[in-house]
Amino acid sequence: MGKIIAMANQKGGVGKTTSAVNLGACLAYLEKKVLLVDIDPQGNATSGVGVNKADVSQCIYNILVEDVPAKDVITQSSVPNLDIIPATIQLAGAEIELVPTISREIRLKKSLEMVKEDYDYIIIDCPPSLGLLTINSLTSSDTVLIPVQCEYYALEGLSQLLNTIRLVQKHLNKDLMIEGVLLTMLDARTNLGIQVIEEVKKYFQDKVYKSIIPRNVRLGEAPSHGQPIITYDPKSRGAEVYLELAKEVMASGERVR
Numbered sequence: 001m002g003k004i005i006a007m008a009n010q011k012g013g014v015g016k017t018t019s020a021v022n023l024g025a026c027l028a029y030l031e032k033k034v035l036l037v038d039i040d041p042q043g044n045a046t047s048g049v050g051v052n053k054a055d056v057s058q059c060i061y062n063i064l065v066e067d068v069p070a071k072d073v074i075t076q077s078s079v080p081n082l083d084i085i086p087a088t089i090q091l092a093g094a095e096i097e098l099v100p101t102i103s104r105e106i107r108l109k110k111s112l113e114m115v116k117e118d119y120d121y122i123i124i125d126c127p128p129s130l131g132l133l134t135i136n137s138l139t140s141s142d143t144v145l146i147p148v149q150c151e152y153y154a155l156e157g158l159s160q161l162l163n164t165i166r167l168v169q170k171h172l173n174k175d176l177m178i179e180g181v182l183l184t185m186l187d188a189r190t191n192l193g194i195q196v197i198e199e200v201k202k203y204f205q206d207k208v209y210k211s212i213i214p215r216n217v218r219l220g221e222a223p224s225h226g227q228p229i230i231t232y233d234p235k236s237r238g239a240e241v242y243l244e245l246a247k248e249v250m251a252s253g254e255r256v257r
């Protein structure tokens with residue numbers, strides 16, 4: 001039975017997609033069967049694993065709004081063991097179209113239940129908002145992984161996210177847990193980064209991963225080649241650290257079980 005992890009933070013550009021793609025690809029590299037779910041209309045996770053959005057005939061929109069079964073939408077990525085439910089710009093309308101529909105918060109959950117058995121991990125790349133798409137993701141998930149960028153105001157907005165998580169726990173998914181907090185884009189040359197690490201650790205304590213993602217040029221380049229870092233440049237520091245993260249995620253799952 002697969003573990004479903006939502007990669008969420010409503011703040012834009014903190015490394016959600018980079019982490020969803022690269023954690024997913026590293027778990028796949030470690031021989032886990034992984035499904036990446038792109039639920040962001042920007043579709044960056046989709047193109048990040050080598051799927052051309054222009055060639056996508058059905059995407060997550062059709063699952064959420066038209067009840068198309070997930071298995072009809074799942075596509076193979078450029079990476080062995082890594083499948084994807086793609087997103088295209090069509091999804092931009094879903095947030096509004098879903099408002100008057102029945103069971104609008106549990107549509108993704110219902111759909112993923114049908115394929116959960118086929119995977120070890122399902123990773124959902126959320127959009128930068130706390131709207132219905134993110135609510136659907138949190139409702140479907142066993143845990144939420146929160147990427148936090150190592151910059152000034154890193155903790156700003158996190159109380160809103162934690163509040164949304166609490167509301168989802170209360171009304172929609174009582175078993176939702178925090179998987180962990182991932183520090184991203186650390187520039188080790190500055191004192192600021194070190195201060196942010198201390199601040200985030202004070203707040204989230206042992207929930208913070210030991211693996212801290214550095215700012216790494218190769219990580220920024222890989223998406224434009226439609227590849228995760230583990231295939232684009234396996235020897236880069238970015239690849240090493242995402243592989244360490246994948247091992248941490250696997251180890252913590254084993255502790256819980």
Ligand SMILES: Nc1ncnc2c1ncn2[C@@H]1O[C@H](COP(=O)(O)OP(=O)(O)OP(=O)(O)O)[C@@H](O)[C@H]1O
Nearest residue numbers: 012013014015016017018128185214215216219220
């Ligand atoms: N560790 C890193 N080193 C260098 N560049 C990075 C790193 N992580 C992310 N980036 C780059 O920073 C930008 C934002 O990252 P990403 O798209 O992963 O954030 P996001 O939280 O998914 O953004 P959004 O909220 O728009 O969905 C991208 O251009 C990405 O390639």
Ligand SMILES: [Mg+2]
Nearest residue numbers: 016017040044
């Ligand atoms: Mg993103």
